[in-house]
Amino acid sequence: xxxxxxxxxxxxxxxxxxxxxxxxxxxxxxxxxxxxxxxxxxxxxxxxxxxxxxxxxxxxxxxxxxxxxxxxxxxxxxxxxxxxxxxxxxxxxxxxxxxxxxxxxxxxxxxxxxxxxxxxxxxxxxxxxxxxxxxxxxxxxxxxxxxxxxxxxxxxxxxxxxxxxxxxxxxxxxxxxxxxxxxxxxxxxxxxxxxxxxxxxxxxxxxxxxxxxxxxxxxxxxxxxxxxxxxxxxxxxxxxxxxxxx
Amino acid sequence: xxxxxxxxxxxxxxxxxxxxxxxxxxxxxxxxxxxxxxxxxxxxxxxxxxxxxxxxxxxxxxxxxxxxxxxxxxxxxxxxxxxxxxxxxxxxxxxxxxxxxxxxxxxxxxxxxxxxxxxxxxxxxxxxxxxxxxxxxxxxxxxxxxxxxxxxxxxxxxxxxxxxxxxxxxxxxxxxxxxxxxxxxxxxxxxxxxxxxxxxxxxxxxxxxxxxxxxxxxxxxxxxxxxxxxxxxxxxxxxxxxxxxx
DNA sequence: CAACTCAAACTGGTCAACCAATTTCGTAAA
DNA sequence: TTTACGAAATTGGTTGACCAGTTTGAGTTG
Numbered sequence: 001x002x003x004x005x006x007x008x009x010x011x012x013x014x015x016x017x018x019x020x021x022x023x024x025x026x027x028x029x030x031x032x033x034x035x036x037x038x039x040x041x042x043x044x045x046x047x048x049x050x051x052x053x054x055x056x057x058x059x060x061x062x063x064x065x066x067x068x069x070x071x072x073x074x075x076x077x078x079x080x081x082x083x084x085x086x087x088x089x090x091x092x093x094x095x096x097x098x099x100x101x102x103x104x105x106x107x108x109x110x111x112x113x114x115x116x117x118x119x120x121x122x123x124x125x126x127x128x129x130x131x132x133x134x135x136x137x138x139x140x141x142x143x144x145x146x147x148x149x150x151x152x153x154x155x156x157x158x159x160x161x162x163x164x165x166x167x168x169x170x171x172x173x174x175x176x177x178x179x180x181x182x183x184x185x186x187x188x189x190x191x192x193x194x195x196x197x198x199x200x201x202x203x204x205x206x207x208x209x210x211x212x213x214x215x216x217x218x219x220x221x222x223x224x225x226x227x228x229x230x231x232x233x234x235x236x237x238x239x240x241x242x243x244x245x246x
Numbered sequence: 247x248x249x250x251x252x253x254x255x256x257x258x259x260x261x262x263x264x265x266x267x268x269x270x271x272x273x274x275x276x277x278x279x280x281x282x283x284x285x286x287x288x289x290x291x292x293x294x295x296x297x298x299x300x301x302x303x304x305x306x307x308x309x310x311x312x313x314x315x316x317x318x319x320x321x322x323x324x325x326x327x328x329x330x331x332x333x334x335x336x337x338x339x340x341x342x343x344x345x346x347x348x349x350x351x352x353x354x355x356x357x358x359x360x361x362x363x364x365x366x367x368x369x370x371x372x373x374x375x376x377x378x379x380x381x382x383x384x385x386x387x388x389x390x391x392x393x394x395x396x397x398x399x400x401x402x403x404x405x406x407x408x409x410x411x412x413x414x415x416x417x418x419x420x421x422x423x424x425x426x427x428x429x430x431x432x433x434x435x436x437x438x439x440x441x442x443x444x445x446x447x448x449x450x451x452x453x454x455x456x457x458x459x460x461x462x463x464x465x466x467x468x469x470x471x472x473x474x475x476x477x478x479x480x481x482x483x484x485x486x487x488x489x490x491x492x
Numbered sequence: 493c494a495a496c497t498c499a500a501a502c503t504g505g506t507c508a509a510c511c512a513a514t515t516t517c518g519t520a521a522a
Numbered sequence: 523t524t525t526a527c528g529a530a531a532t533t534g535g536t537t538g539a540c541c542a543g544t545t546t547g548a549g550t551t552g
Contacts, residue, residue, distance in 0.1 A: 008303075008310075008504095008505090009505075009506090010300065034532080034533065034534080035533085035534070036532090036533085036534095044506085044507095045506055045507045045508075046507085046508085046534095047293065047505090047506065047507065047508095048505090048506070048507090050297075050534085050535090051296075051297065051300055053534095054256065054297055054300055054301065055300065055304060057254075058301060058304050058305075059304070064254070064534070065514085065533085065534080066512085066513055066514075066533070066534045066535070067512080067513040067514030067515070067532080067533050067534060067535095068513085068514055068515070068532090068533060068534080069514095069515095069532085069533060069534080070533095070534085094398070098345070098348050098349065098352065099344070099345055099348070102344050102345070102348050103344065106344065152340070254534095254535090255535075255536090280502090280503065280504080281503085281504070282502095282503085282504095290536085290537095291536055291537045291538075292504095292537085292538085293535090293536065293537070293538095294535090294536070294537090296504085296505090299504095310504070311503085311504080311544085312503070312504045312505070312542080312543055312544075313502085313503045313504060313505095313542080313543040313544035313545075314502095314503060314504080314543090314544055314545075315502090315503060315504080315544095316503095316504085
């Protein structure tokens, strides 16, 4: 977010158009309405539409061709983007599980004393926040990022976080996210974090990997429980970890 | 890239301005020249500058405020972006190694016959491309993505790919990237891919993980060789894999 | 002298008109 | 009938003028 919470107009328009692509069954390669058509339709100037198109182009939804028109992006970009908007946070969480547990295991061998001290401070911050009943999303995030930093993989973990945050903003998952951070769940996660830190302190890679896996498994189960999906579509995500677990 | 290799004008301008931010010592929070100033300075209309600003805003470099001006983005966004441009592709490759080898191992248990057939086709595509001396970046990328798709982790792998591609565009690594895709290297990578496919076909998770690790290790060594870094700064990346290797 | 006011001079936001590349389609030539 | 041509229509590209918030500072007031 750019400091101010307000959105620029072109962003709103772009989002509305992106929704349109997703909902009106556009497929890669399909011709999208022209800038003029949309400006008339929405009663705004073409410049605004144009700026929105630029945003959509940058985000990989649109492919604009001079003299010809704009087309829903062909190739992988769009199909992945469409997939993104169709899938829930479960896939993402699975990815985090895979990634962060590997990183935690690796961190056991690279972590320094000062890293451990910092992690302990972060944990203390979390504990105090929970006692006071405050929001502590920041501390939770910091804990995960600091472990990644110890292996110099923070860029990647941060990007997964960004994806996660984007999903939070979608109306579909917003309510879910609010409930996730109820104190009850965070208290149990605090124990998970403590277990991870303990494993790292003993430089036990296997244990660290396992602890991180279990932590994110708990998050996943919580998420699943909160969203009370009986939806069989989600079965695909309910696999037994064969990679990072023993 | 959006099918056509040609860049839209606003993109060129945005890149030139991004270079300016990086080279002229702008720091987060600093005020950036106004749209009018730059349009005069470059002899173009303000709309073009405006479109470029939008691109820079989306990419997290700029924070534009109505009535006030545009500022070099503060907070994590820009610092991460600055970090991004400061770091080489080695860190990213390490992340890919960690991530994709885990995914390959997992894919061994989830992959279907049709997935394997598709992978074989992609491999054949690569082989033919190399024989004809053509570019085949697409096929290489497709191979890696298809494995990820088998575990429904394509979103994540795709994002790492995006980061990778961004780095390619930076002048610092562009030349390096061109040389990577010389035929000689790609031929040996073809064998790597074949080994990965073989392991997946036998549903041997451990072997698949190892093969993918080794493949990206080869890529890393090639990269290292091509960039002939005696630079001790890179020592941090030259670690022995303790996580995903045996 | 300090604090307030408010208008002028900035800033980005929006618009409608014109430019240039591409596509389309009727017409004429083979 | 098929092909080749080219003008007209359609597309995105670019521009300058005007609109709407924000900042600034001279002038006023206590």
